[in-house]
Amino acid sequence: MSNFKHSFWRYCVDPDAFSGVSRVRDFVKILKKQSNTPEAAKPYHDLGRFSHYDEDDMPAILAPRYFGAGGEALCEAWLETFGAIRNVSGYQSQDTGYISKEDTGYDGFGRTLYSKNYKYKVSGLCKPCRPNDPVYLQIKTALNPMKEFSTNDGSRIMNFYGNANGLAKLDGKSSTARFILVTTGKGLHHKLNQNTQGEIEVINFKDLSKSADGNDIFWTLVHKRLGIPVPVFKVEPDPEFVIAQEELADDTVDTEEI
Numbered sequence: 001m002s003n004f005k006h007s008f009w010r011y012c013v014d015p016d017a018f019s020g021v022s023r024v025r026d027f028v029k030i031l032k033k034q035s036n037t038p039e040a041a042k043p044y045h046d047l048g049r050f051s052h053y054d055e056d057d058m059p060a061i062l063a064p065r066y067f068g069a070g071g072e073a074l075c076e077a078w079l080e081t082f083g084a085i086r087n088v089s090g091y092q093s094q095d096t097g098y099i100s101k102e103d104t105g106y107d108g109f110g111r112t113l114y115s116k117n118y119k120y121k122v123s124g125l126c127k128p129c130r131p132n133d134p135v136y137l138q139i140k141t142a143l144n145p146m147k148e149f150s151t152n153d154g155s156r157i158m159n160f161y162g163n164a165n166g167l168a169k170l171d172g173k174s175s176t177a178r179f180i181l182v183t184t185g186k187g188l189h190h191k192l193n194q195n196t197q198g199e200i201e202v203i204n205f206k207d208l209s210k211s212a213d214g215n216d217i218f219w220t221l222v223h224k225r226l227g228i229p230v231p232v233f234k235v236e237p238d239p240e241f242v243i244a245q246e247e248l249a250d251d252t253v254d255t256e257e258i
Contacts, residue, residue: 005225022214024208034070037062044063044066092109111133122197133176135180140184145184
């Protein structure tokens with residue numbers, strides 16, 4: 001494993017608990033259970049930082065930073081496996097555990113893979129993005145798959161948007177940079193979407209689950225990152241193969257000598 005992968009893969013307090021998991025929903029469920037143990041509060045010093053987390057569903061979590069980190073690691077694996085679906089390549093997490101950074105900006109960085117025009121949902125203007133243009137990503141782990149983030153709910157989406165925009169300007173890429181929220185929730189409240197000019201793309205729980213659930217390539221990667229045995233996935237034969245086998249079974253040859 002590269003030293004530059006998300007810190008959660010090393011700090012997970014009970015990797016074996018995720019053994020055999022093959023759905024995003026189940027991963028979050030186990031992550032929540034772990035995040036309510038005293039052991040989970042230690043890796044990210046959660047008990048001393050609890051007051052920094054005022055999102056709607058975080059009071060239900062003893063170690064909210066651990067919970068968030070687990071979601072970031074899962075989404076890191078998703079972006080590495082399926083990022084091309086959303087025109088993102090070369091994703092790199094900010095929290096690798098080797099450099100201590102406050103959660104005040106973006107959670108990860110990538111590059112646009114291919115040229116595409118992105119139309120703002122609010123203003124109607126087009127943003128032509130080219131290969132290698134910057135992509136700033138924020139990851140939010142939510143307990144509720146229908147969770148919508150709003151301007152003043154403590155999720156600091158506006159802070160992410162402002163910080164990433166500033167960095168894009170410094171890089172001379174303010175007109176072609178992209179901003180993506182990846183979440184196990186639903187996405188942005190319409191007011192927050194309006195306040196950010198419709199520029200924030202969303203990859204939500206439905207998107208994550210649609211591609212990841214039951215995908216052996218993705219979950220093999222997750223298990224390897226956690227250092228636990230890779231599950232044996234049942235591979236269903238394609239319909240054409242089944243039909244061909246049935247035809248062969250019916251086409252018996254009489255080998256009896258005449």
